[in-house]
Amino acid sequence: xxxxxxxxxxxxxxxxxxxxxxxxxxxxxxxxxxxxxxxxxxxxxxxxxxxxxxxxxxxxxxxxxxxxxxxxxxxxxxxxxxxxxxxxxxxxxxxxxxxxxxxxxxxxxxxxxxxxxxxxxxxxxxxxxxxxxxxxxxxxxxxxxxxxxxxxxxxxxxxxxxxxxxxxxxxxxxxxxxxxxxxxxxxxxxxxxxxxxxxxxxxxxxxxxxxxxxxxxxxxxxxxxxxxxxxxxxxxxxxxxxxxxxxxxxxxxxxxxxxxxxxxxx
Amino acid sequence: xxxxxxxxxxxxxxxxxxxxxxxxxxxxxxxxxxxxxxxxxxxxxxxxxxxxxxxxxxxxxxxxxxxxxxxxxxxxxxxxxx
Numbered sequence: 477x478x479x480x481x482x483x484x485x486x487x488x489x490x491x492x493x494x495x496x497x498x499x500x501x502x503x504x505x506x507x508x509x510x511x512x513x514x515x516x517x518x519x520x521x522x523x524x525x526x527x528x529x530x531x532x533x534x535x536x537x538x539x540x541x542x543x544x545x546x547x548x549x550x551x552x553x554x555x556x557x558x559x560x561x562x563x564x565x566x567x568x569x570x571x572x573x574x575x576x577x578x579x580x581x582x583x584x585x586x587x588x589x590x591x592x593x594x595x596x597x598x599x600x601x602x603x604x605x606x607x608x609x610x611x612x613x614x615x616x617x618x619x620x621x622x623x624x625x626x627x628x629x630x631x632x633x634x635x636x637x638x639x640x641x642x643x644x645x646x647x648x649x650x651x652x653x654x655x656x657x658x659x660x661x662x663x664x665x666x667x668x669x670x671x672x673x674x675x676x677x678x679x680x681x682x683x684x685x686x687x688x689x690x691x692x693x694x695x696x697x698x699x700x701x702x703x704x705x706x707x708x709x710x711x712x713x714x715x716x717x718x719x720x721x722x723x724x725x726x727x728x729x730x731x732x733x734x735x736x737x738x739x740x741x742x
Numbered sequence: 743x744x745x746x747x748x749x750x751x752x753x754x755x756x757x758x759x760x761x762x763x764x765x766x767x768x769x770x771x772x773x774x775x776x777x778x779x780x781x782x783x784x785x786x787x788x789x790x791x792x793x794x795x796x797x798x799x800x801x802x803x804x805x806x807x808x809x810x811x812x813x814x815x816x817x818x819x820x821x822x823x824x
Contacts, residue, residue, distance in 0.1 A: 478765065487761045493796065497765040 482574070486528055494690040500528060504574075506687045507531040509593060511584055511612050512602030513560040514538075515667065516626050518550035519676025520600050520683070525568040525575045527684055532568065533596060535580040535588075536560040547669040584608050586731035589615045598686060600624040600679050606653035611736040613638065613646035614728055617721045624683050626675040629660070631668045631704040633675035636694055636713070637682050640722035643695035644715040648722065671703050743801065743813060745777035746770055751789075752781045752809055759785045760792050763814075767798065770816045775801065778812040786810035 478486070478497060482504075489495045489503075506529050510517050513536040524532060540548075540555045540563050548560075555563035561579035568577050582588060584603070593599060593615050601624060603609055609627075616623035622639040625646060638645045678699065685691045698711040721728040728735070749766045751759045759780065766776055780786045782805065790800045793814055801813040 483761055483765065484758065487758060490761050490764060491757060497768045 489527065495688055499688045499690070502687055503528045503684070504530045507533070507596045508683060509533040509535070509596040509599045510602055511535045511599060511608065512604060513550065513564040514544065514602055514604055515547040515628065515672025516676040516679065517602030518548045519673045520602055520680045521550055521564055521568060522571060523677060523680040524683065525572045528572065528574060531576045531578065533578040533580060533592060534561050534564055535584050537581060537583040547667055547672050584611055586611065586733040586736060590731055593619050593621060596621065598622045598624060598683060600683055601626060602676065607736045609646065610653060611731065614721050615731060617645045618731065622686055624679045626679040628667055628671040628675050630665050631671060631702060633671050633701040635675050635678040635699045636697060639695060640715055644713050645719060645722040648716040648719045649698060649713050651720065668703050674703070675701060743775060745813065746774040748777045750779040751785065752779050756784060756788055759789050763789055763793060767816050772816055772818065774816050776814050776816065778814065780810045780812055782808055782810050
């Protein structure tokens with residue numbers, strides 16, 4: 477049963493036939509793991525928290541830096557120097573004290589993700605490097621969790637929902653990370669500040685829809701966003717039978733730390 | 743016409759009136775009847791219209807002293823009722 481406070485707080489969602497009181501209760505019972513409390517994570521965390529997703533696990537090893545504030549709007553100037561997971565937790569508690577935030581102030585690695593991910597319904601990717609992305613994606617395949625992908629660089633962004641076998645996994649589409657130096661890091665290339673906000677909100681929308689069972693999920697489609705042209709386009713993507721993790725004879729059947737060494741971008 | 747559940751939303755303002763009515767209908771099974779006490783005026787106009795728009799059946803609307811008594815039959819949708 478919803479409390480009176482919850483009825484008021486979530487009234488605009490309860491009014492939607494796709495959500496209603498029952499949908500709101502689903503959100504309150506949901507547990508979402510967010511990897512990264514940066515630009516994507518700022519948008520994802522605030523909207524999931526405001527929507528009343530009951531438990532948010534947030535993983536990030538970094539501290540808030542002045543150069544983050546241009547696009548990582550969950551953090552404020554006063555938070556510079558704080559752990560991002562602490563800063564995010566503080567902000568979420570102000571936004572919605574009904575949400576439980578579980579901070580994980582360290583990087584996702586083979587051991588930690590294997591312990592943490594099984595506790596959650598789904599995982600949202602707000603990370604900024606290929607090693608973590610492959611790790612989280614492979615873990616999501618192995619533990620059969622839907623993986624809400626997003627990434628941004630300059631004016632461009634991607635989003636999709638990866639969930640084999642009915643949809644591809646990240647590795648089906650991007651079998652291996654680019655060699656170090658081929659793709660510029662965020663630090664070198666820059667990021668148009670609204671790009672992670674827009675992509676992060678697409679991830680948040682997909683995560684909420686998934687939890688509610690509402691609408692059509694972004695499965696088997698890679699959404700490609702160009703803020704400079706202000707265009708969205710879609711690329712059809714499908715599962716590869718030869719995929720190393722979700723294929724018919726997968727080479728990756730467990731997470732081995734040596735497969736996820738840091739490749740680029742910090 | 744025996745109501746399965748009674749709801750008084752005379753103290754609520756729009757749209758919490760509708761929100762409470764929807765939540766009450768959630769608890770009922772298809773075909774069950776909900777009795778709702780509404781403040782006369784805006785709520786008495788909007789809530790029945792919205793519920794009818796959502797597929798529920800307004801069985802009666804009766805003006806009493808300063809309030810409107812509505813009987814609505816739940817039609818369609820999932821149910822929390824056991």
